[in-house]
Amino acid sequence: MSWHEAVAIVALVGVLAFAVARPRNYPEAVAAVPAAALVLVTGGIGLDQAWRQITDLLPVVVFLMAILVIADACDAEGLFTSLGGLLNTTARGHPRRLLTWVFVVASLTTAVLSLDATVVLLTPVVVASALRARVSPRPHVYACTHLANSASLLLPVSNLTNLLALSTSGLSFLSFAGLMLVPWLAVIVVEYAVFRRFFAGDLREQASAAAPDRPGEGGRPEADTPTRERLPVVALVVVGLVLAGFAVAQPFGLEPVWFAVAGAVVLSGDGLRRRRLTPRRVGRAVSLDFALFVLGLGVVVSAVAAGGLGRAVDTILPSGTSFLALLGVAAVAALLANLVNNLPAMLLLLPLLGAGGPGPVLAALIGVNVGPNLTYVGSLATLLWRRTLRQRGIDPALREFLSLGALTVPVTLVVAVVALWGSLAVVGP
Template identity: 35%
Template structure:
């Protein structure tokens, strides 16, 4: 029997509580513009800034979702499990590598939304507890998102601010990213993986239900990654690859296409969040953030920016924390801005709402019947967040 472990083919139509919160956030932002709390000129400038980001987000999520429906992630995950030959330690290294590469090249929300159910299903096929694999996806979804602009929305914002090309950005963040993955891998092993049985029974090979669309999706993902590496526009290459894959599905597997592919929830959330943060920033938040972060371009300023971004992310959410912090950092303080970026990328591990990726991951775990022990989650994530933040900031300062 062929079982599709990717995204649900027939998602529920009813809006969840989180959906209403996203819509409410956008409504609050639009209301702020309507009553003058956020001047129309500023709102328009914000819209012009985020429009290319929204296009990219929409395209890359469609690309990733179709890749999941073509069962690309299922095939890779099961083959990694077989490749480990029943050894828990080898499977651990391969799972870390898989989650890291997915986050780096296909965005952290891809890892949280699409990879989580695949990894859970793979763990069950191998007779393993699903929590270690689930924790691997959520921690690396957040912490493996430093290297490329496509990995995280905050990276796109920072890259534009410091005026770095994608490969220049990657060179600047390579050492911090390596430090983050090493620290998180060590934490995952100590807190979750080392208690697994040393051996497991490898599952049977997984074959996609439609080989043609599987090959088309694999090719689209490969072209997308290659386009990033050679320096093509991330906006253009994501749109072209997504559109090409949509055409392939239209021809070979039309039944898998639906309007649910359009990530309207994420687009509504991002738009509303930017409007609300801009409004709050004009009415006191910027002064408060300026006091916490300061304007020192040196080590002290970098540390303060990273610590403030990380703490505020766990209190509120990492996206408004980054936007609010970015607004008060002088444009010439590139390293301080990257410190803020690191804080808002790797530290939002502790609370479930610290990042959108964690919220989406929790929903997928619940849908897959995996119970998350939240006290243990918070305790282990707090330790990991502190250590990984210190390691990545130190790596940034010496890079």
């Protein structure tokens, strides 16, 4: 290993450690941007290669920023408060019914508004709904983090890793969704079955003590309790139009990113006009610091990939589109995600898989989306979920998280790859 490679690996480890620890709540870009500059100065990557990586990532990052603005504007319009009211109304204090509806709502929220919306905006609503129903919040909050990762398989907008995969796979928005629909459904069903068994005690013990229909009984505080049930029509219509725009963009030679930007402008503009949003809140939702983090991380990962780690991963990656080859790619991707986080893992894998067609790319996507449920460091969304819970006085147990991950990840990985292999055989790339 050359000293250039060693510097790049140390820089990557440092960026990820900073992202996990977030000292003094500093943004991740505080470490990523200097690390990118370091690998440039030390010769780990050339300026031309770094600029190419940034320009390749920039449309994806702008797309992500627009989706985050849309999700925050939907929150300002009361969408997540309405979803909380829907959970309360449909569950009526029954923990199993609440878990079912949390799975439905979290899966759709992740798919349409991205996994960040699920961990940041939906998780607090789920906590409040469980407390209001006087049931243990454990199964329901764990469902939020698991589905933020595994239920992000469906649409390109569901996860930043999906956007990266879409740009490499050569698939259209509709083709991507068509191939990932069955794996998405299969993973959710398996997760639900494991959750019902793993949390059987929580669900069974509380079932006989279901909360009465009248809110506020039982001494629970009603602060932060969602009560609104009317869904914001304008926000949902705009989101629907944006998704429709994604579907028709490619046949008309349009870039999907412009539909996302248009939706963000419309919803944020309407929110500002009606004073539901402030310029400062919109600025926070844009998450420019996270955009800089992704771009800086991309440069660092390019330097690592150009060195020994990229060659090592390339030697163990299976080739072809057989079931075993796709399963091998997914397994390597999952392992890599839990070693270096899913975003760097996808950035590292895509240049190695791009020539193999959409099958291996989507198999790697399954690995980096499902695999992070195994450990805390697998995805930034999981770390953000943990921080969100701690702010509300809930500290998830590491042993329980690891046990649940060990039960879900291997089986969901296999089931999802089986479903992808079948989809490729039936639908074709």
